[in-house]
Amino acid sequence: MTDRATTTSAPTVGGYPLWEVFVRAKRGLNHVHAGSVHAPDADTALQHARDVYTRRAEGVSLWVVPSAAIVASDPDGRDDWFGDSKPYRHPTFYTIPDEVGHL
Amino acid sequence: MEQSTVTAAGPTPAERFDQLIAAGEKIEPRDWMPEAYRRTMIRQIAQHAHSEVIGQQPEGNWITRAPSLRRKAILVAKVQDEAGHGLYLYSACETLGISRDELNDLLHQGRQKYSSIFNYPTLSWADVGAIGWLVDGAAIANQVALTRTSYGPYARAMVRVCKEESFHQRQGFEIMMTLARGSEAQREMAQDALNRWWWPSLAMLGPPDEQSTHTEQSMQWGIKVETNDEIRQKFVDQTVPQAQFLGLAVPDPALAWNEERGHWDFGEIDWDAFWEVVRGNGPCNRERLAHKVKAWEDGAWVREAALAHAAKQEGRGLAATA
Numbered sequence: 001m002t003d004r005a006t007t008t009s010a011p012t013v014g015g016y017p018l019w020e021v022f023v024r025a026k027r028g029l030n031h032v033h034a035g036s037v038h039a040p041d042a043d044t045a046l047q048h049a050r051d052v053y054t055r056r057a058e059g060v061s062l063w064v065v066p067s068a069a070i071v072a073s074d075p076d077g078r079d080d081w082f083g084d085s086k087p088y089r090h091p092t093f094y095t096i097p098d099e100v101g102h103l
Numbered sequence: 104m105e106q107s108t109v110t111a112a113g114p115t116p117a118e119r120f121d122q123l124i125a126a127g128e129k130i131e132p133r134d135w136m137p138e139a140y141r142r143t144m145i146r147q148i149a150q151h152a153h154s155e156v157i158g159q160q161p162e163g164n165w166i167t168r169a170p171s172l173r174r175k176a177i178l179v180a181k182v183q184d185e186a187g188h189g190l191y192l193y194s195a196c197e198t199l200g201i202s203r204d205e206l207n208d209l210l211h212q213g214r215q216k217y218s219s220i221f222n223y224p225t226l227s228w229a230d231v232g233a234i235g236w237l238v239d240g241a242a243i244a245n246q247v248a249l250t251r252t253s254y255g256p257y258a259r260a261m262v263r264v265c266k267e268e269s270f271h272q273r274q275g276f277e278i279m280m281t282l283a284r285g286s287e288a289q290r291e292m293a294q295d296a297l298n299r300w301w302w303p304s305l306a307m308l309g310p311p312d313e314q315s316t317h318t319e320q321s322m323q324w325g326i327k328v329e330t331n332d333e334i335r336q337k338f339v340d341q342t343v344p345q346a347q348f349l350g351l352a353v354p355d356p357a358l359a360w361n362e363e364r365g366h367w368d369f370g371e372i373d374w375d376a377f378w379e380v381v382r383g384n385g386p387c388n389r390e391r392l393a394h395k396v397k398a399w400e401d402g403a404w405v406r407e408a409a410l411a412h413a414a415k416q417e418g419r420g421l422a423a424t425a
Contacts, residue, residue: 017408041412041417
C-alpha cells in the first residue's frame with residue numbers, strides 16, 4: 001500500500017492477511033484511507049473496519065482492500081514524477097490586463 | 104527546500120530526511136529514515152498500542168459490577184474504544200515494517216513494555232471514575248502533544264484517539280462528581296481513589312527531563328514535541344482546579360499555587376516506586392500479562408477456524424467460476 005514500508009510481503013496476524021480501510025465520511029466526498037485491519041476474509045475485514053474505524057458515525061461507506069494488492073510509487077522518485085516543471089499549466093502563468101475583469 | 108544542500112544529483116536520502124524534519128513536514132512510511140528513528144518509533148508506538156490493549160483490564164474488571172445499566176453501557180463503550188485505540192496504533196506501527204505477530208510476541212514475552220499505570224488494581228467503583236478523570240486526563244495531555252509528532256501515521260492515529268478520549272475523561276469526571284456529592288461513604292470512596300491514582304498518574308508521564316534517556320534525540324527528530332515535565336505541569340495545572348471543584352483533597356502537602364511562575368508547584372514524585380513497577384514488581388504486572396497471553400492462546404482455535412472457513416469459501420468461489 002501507499003502507507004507501508006514494504007509492498008512485497010503481506011503481513012499477517014496469526015495467519016490473517018492485512019486489509020487497508022477507506023472511509024467515505026459523507027455523501028459527496030471521496031473514500032479516504034483510515035488505517036488497516038487484519039482479517040481472514042473480505043466480509044470479516046469489512047466488519048472489523050466498521051468496528052474499528054466507524055464507532056461514531058464517521059462514515060457512510062467503507063472499502064477494504066487487501067494491502068498486498070496496492071501498488072505504490074517509489075518514494076525516492078518523487079522529483080521526476082511529481083515535479084512541476086511546466087508553469088504554463090497554471091492560470092497564474094498568464095498576465096491579463098485588469099481592464100478585462102475577472103477571467 | 105534549502106538549495107545550498109542540494110547537489111547536482113539532488114539531496115541524499117539522509118539530507119532529505121533532515122530537511123523534512125527541519126521544515127516541520129511529516130515522515131511517511133516509505134520514506135528513507137535513520138534506523139534509530141525507525142527503532143525509536145516502533146518502540147514508542149508499540150508501547151503505546153500495548154498500553155491501550157492492557158488498559159482494558161483494570162476497567163473491564165468493573166463491567167459486570169457497574170452500578171447501573173447506564174454506567175455499564177458507557178463502560179463497555181469506553182473499554183471498546185481502548186481496544187480500538189490499540190488497533191489504530193498497531194496499524195500505524197506496522198507501517199514501519201514490523202508485523203503484528205512480532206508485536207504480539209514482544210509483548211507476550213515481556214520484551215516490549217506497556218504503561219506502568221495499568222499495573223495498579225481497581226479496588227472500588229470510584230477507581231473507574233478516577234481512571235477516566237486522571238489517567239485518561241494525563242494521557243490526553245501527552246497525546247495532544249503527539250498529534251504534532253513527526254511520523255505521519257502516528258500523528259494521524261493520535262488525532263483520532265484524542266477525539267475519543269474526551270468522552271473518556273468526561274465520563275470519569277461525572278462518576279467522581281456523583282460520588283463526591285453522594286453519601287459520606289461515597290465521598291470517602293472518591294477521595295480514596297484520588298489518593299491512590301494521583302501519584303501514579305503524574306509518574307505515567309515519564310521520568311523527569313534530566314533523567315529521560317530518549318528526550319533529547321526524540322525532540323531533535325520531532326518525535327516528542329513537549330518534554331515529560333512540561334506535559335506533567337500542564338496536567339497538574341488543569342487537574343488541581345477540577346479536584347477543588349469536586350471538594351476532594353489532592354494528596355500532596357507540597358501542592359501550592361506559584362504566583363510568580365503562574366503554575367502549581369507540586370511535591371517530589373517517588374521515582375523509585377515508579378521504576379519498581381516498570382521493572383515488573385507492581386501490584387498487577389504478572390496478572391495483566393498472564394491474562395493477555397491466556398486470551399491470545401484461548402482464541403487460537405477461533406483464528407484457525409476463521410482461516411479454514413476463509414479457505415473453504417475461496418475454494419467454493421473458484422469452483423463456481425471454473
